[in-house]
Amino acid sequence: MNPLEPARARPGKAFTITFDGRPLGARSGQTVAAALWTAGVTAWRSTRGTGRPRGVFCGIGVCFDCLVTVNDRPNQRACLVPVRPGDVIRTQEGTGREHG
Amino acid sequence: MAEQPHLTVVGAGPAGLAGALAAAERGVRVTLVDAAGRPGGQFFRQPDPALGADRKQTPHHEWRVWKRLRDGLDRHRATGRITHLTDHHVWCAERDPGSTEITVYALAGATQEEGVTVRSDAVLLATGGYERVLPFPGWTLPGVVTAGGAQAMLKGSLVLPGRKIVVAGTGPLLLPVAAGLASAGAQVAALVESASPRALLRRAPVLAAQPGKLAEGAGYAARLLRHGVRVLPRHTVVEAHGTGRLTAVTVASLDRRGRVRPGGAHRIACDTLAVGHGMLPHTDLADTLGCTLSGTDVRVDSEQRTDVPGVWAAGEATGIGGAALALAEGHIAGRSIAARLHGNAPDPCQWAAAARARKRLRTFSAALDSVYAPPPGWTDRVADDTVVCRCEEVTAGDVRTAAGSLGGSDLRTLKLLTRAGMGWCQGRMCAPAVAGLSGCAFTPGRRPFARPVPLGVLATPPGQRLD
Numbered sequence: 001m002n003p004l005e006p007a008r009a010r011p012g013k014a015f016t017i018t019f020d021g022r023p024l025g026a027r028s029g030q031t032v033a034a035a036l037w038t039a040g041v042t043a044w045r046s047t048r049g050t051g052r053p054r055g056v057f058c059g060i061g062v063c064f065d066c067l068v069t070v071n072d073r074p075n076q077r078a079c080l081v082p083v084r085p086g087d088v089i090r091t092q093e094g095t096g097r098e099h100g
Numbered sequence: 101m102a103e104q105p106h107l108t109v110v111g112a113g114p115a116g117l118a119g120a121l122a123a124a125e126r127g128v129r130v131t132l133v134d135a136a137g138r139p140g141g142q143f144f145r146q147p148d149p150a151l152g153a154d155r156k157q158t159p160h161h162e163w164r165v166w167k168r169l170r171d172g173l174d175r176h177r178a179t180g181r182i183t184h185l186t187d188h189h190v191w192c193a194e195r196d197p198g199s200t201e202i203t204v205y206a207l208a209g210a211t212q213e214e215g216v217t218v219r220s221d222a223v224l225l226a227t228g229g230y231e232r233v234l235p236f237p238g239w240t241l242p243g244v245v246t247a248g249g250a251q252a253m254l255k256g257s258l259v260l261p262g263r264k265i266v267v268a269g270t271g272p273l274l275l276p277v278a279a280g281l282a283s284a285g286a287q288v289a290a291l292v293e294s295a296s297p298r299a300l301l302r303r304a305p306v307l308a309a310q311p312g313k314l315a316e317g318a319g320y321a322a323r324l325l326r327h328g329v330r331v332l333p334r335h336t337v338v339e340a341h342g343t344g345r346l347t348a349v350t351v352a353s354l355d356r357r358g359r360v361r362p363g364g365a366h367r368i369a370c371d372t373l374a375v376g377h378g379m380l381p382h383t384d385l386a387d388t389l390g391c392t393l394s395g396t397d398v399r400v401d402s403e404q405r406t407d408v409p410g411v412w413a414a415g416e417a418t419g420i421g422g423a424a425l426a427l428a429e430g431h432i433a434g435r436s437i438a439a440r441l442h443g444n445a446p447d448p449c450q451w452a453a454a455a456r457a458r459k460r461l462r463t464f465s466a467a468l469d470s471v472y473a474p475p476p477g478w479t480d481r482v483a484d485d486t487v488v489c490r491c492e493e494v495t496a497g498d499v500r501t502a503a504g505s506l507g508g509s510d511l512r513t514l515k516l517l518t519r520a521g522m523g524w525c526q527g528r529m530c531a532p533a534v535a536g537l538s539g540c541a542f543t544p545g546r547r548p549f550a551r552p553v554p555l556g557v558l559a560t561p562p563g564q565r566l567d
């Protein structure tokens with residue numbers, strides 16, 4: 001069973017986004033973090049100091065662990081940003097500044 | 101004061117909604133500002149409409165109460181009595197010098213770069229709270245999430261963080277989280293609660309005075325049983341294992357004093373750990389406005405007024421106590437605001453029922469607090485190389501050195517010495533741990549802004565951004 005079933009959800013057709021160049025399916029109504037979780041991805045940032053992987057921690061926009069680069073904009077909180085068709089999501093390295 | 105007084109409510113959770121409705125029904129024009137795309141806050145968080153959920157009540161509680169709030173909000177929005185600004189992140193609030201008005205500054209738009217200003221005669225701070233997680237080795241691994249965060253992602257986006265989940269920590273939130281995850285199809289490998297059932301029994305008289313709350317707890321317990329979830333009371337997670345992502349946790353049993361029992365540890369394979377050690381209130385906006393805090397909470401009087409004129413506060417911001425308490429406090433605040441803005445002294449008899457509920461629920465949550473305190477020996481189990489400040493990657497060893505040989509004895513000094521609390525989250529995640537490890541008092545950080553603000557917005561004079 002997946003969590004859509006008990007809520008009898010009928011989301012719209014999946015669309016494609018890319019994560020580090022890899023195409024993934026995503027749906028309207030999800031955040032970037034939710035889309036990545038659905039695809040089994042749990043890490044999309046490496047820390048500035050020691051390059052350790054991070055993903056969602058607080059889930060509500062408080063901890064900033066889930067920072068990610070979306071369409072060349074670094075430092076976006078994946079748990080807050082809605083996912084859109086064609087989004088180009090990239091792992092954020094360090095401060096993300098190298099992306100612009 | 102204008103013909104029709106104007107109130108800004110920050111936060112559209114149970115407290116903010118109850119306050120906005122009570123005030124609007126009494127002739128106040130309300131602007132309700134919330135960072136989320138939909139009303140409801142944490143407790144009444146909804147799946148995004150685009151997910152087409154037919155049975156929204158499935159990951160949901162108290163559907164009838166929610167319907168009443170939502171219908172009230174819709175009604176007042178239709179008449180223009182309430183304006184709801186969704187996706188608006190408030191980063192600062194201030195009293196205008198030389199007038200009684202209060203200005204709230206928000207960031208709007210998908211990238212939160214557009215500044216929006218709202219001026220009004222009063223403000224109700226109903227900003228809720230966030231989860232406290234105390235560090236342990238491995239807690240920064242992907243796959244380790246806060247219990248409330250897992251719940252929020254499930255309720256809002258109908259997603260699960262993994263397949264096999266351990267729910268751990270302490271506090272009443274763990275029960276609904278474990279039950280919610282199990283009902284949504286996750287395998288909940290264990291619910292690990294450090295409090296002891298005996299401590300609950302000792303508080304039985306106070307707890308029994310809240311039959312509704314007990315029934316709610318029993319309901320979750322029954323669901324856990326039905327899903328075959330193993331409950332491990334008086335246990336704690338001592339380590340999360342994995343490289344790159346979580347693969348297992350080690351849990352240990354605790355003795356009566358809350359210390360790990362020698363030989364009482366075992367490993368549980370899992371891909372997710374949902375963990376929490378209680379909640380902390382959001383007090384940044386109250387702090388910038390100059391409201392006095394009491395410990396970690398915004399201090400309010402019997403009308404939910406802070407000590408700054410024109411500023412009220414309700415819900416978790418004034419102390420953690422759950423959604424029912426937030427509703428009662430919000431209702432009282434809304435009625436008090438309406439009376440005061442119309443120039444009348446309010447009559448507390450008119451909110452006697454809400455005041456009784458508030459008293460009962462505060463007593464109840466104080467009893468819960470004493471049961472669900474983090475186990476006393478938790479700092480001993482944080483190894484020196486464990487990261488404590490997740491943003492700046494400051495370790496427990498760094499904090500211990502700063503507090504020991506460098507003599508840091510308050511959170512501000514420790515922050516300057518170690519950078520713990522200087523990063524993106526501004527110490528929201530690490531401050532309780534830094535305080536615990538260094539033995540200094542836990543005081544909520546004074547943050548210049550409640551949210552990160554783009555320089556462009558700061559550079560624009562506020563007067564140019566009127567709503």
Ligand SMILES: Cc1cc2nc3c(=O)[nH]c(=O)nc-3n(C[C@H](O)[C@H](O)[C@H](O)COP(=O)(O)OP(=O)(O)OC[C@H]3O[C@@H](n4cnc5c(N)ncnc54)[C@H](O)[C@@H]3O)c2cc1C
Nearest residue numbers: 111113114115135141142143190227228248415416422423
């Ligand atoms: C992640 C999480 C999940 C939870 N899940 C549950 C649960 O499943 N069951 C349960 O019993 N309890 C849950 N709780 C406990 C919950 O906090 C309360 O019981 C209840 O929701 C409190 O109501 P409130 O109105 O005080 O605050 P909240 O419901 O937290 O509402 C606060 C609102 O303020 C908004 N806000 C805060 N700061 C700003 C700002 N600066 N600018 C704009 N908007 C802002 C937020 O977006 C939010 O909508 C959860 C708590 C958390 C942190």
Ligand code: FES
Nearest residue numbers: 057059063064079
């Ligand atoms: S997970 Fe904490 S900010 Fe997104």
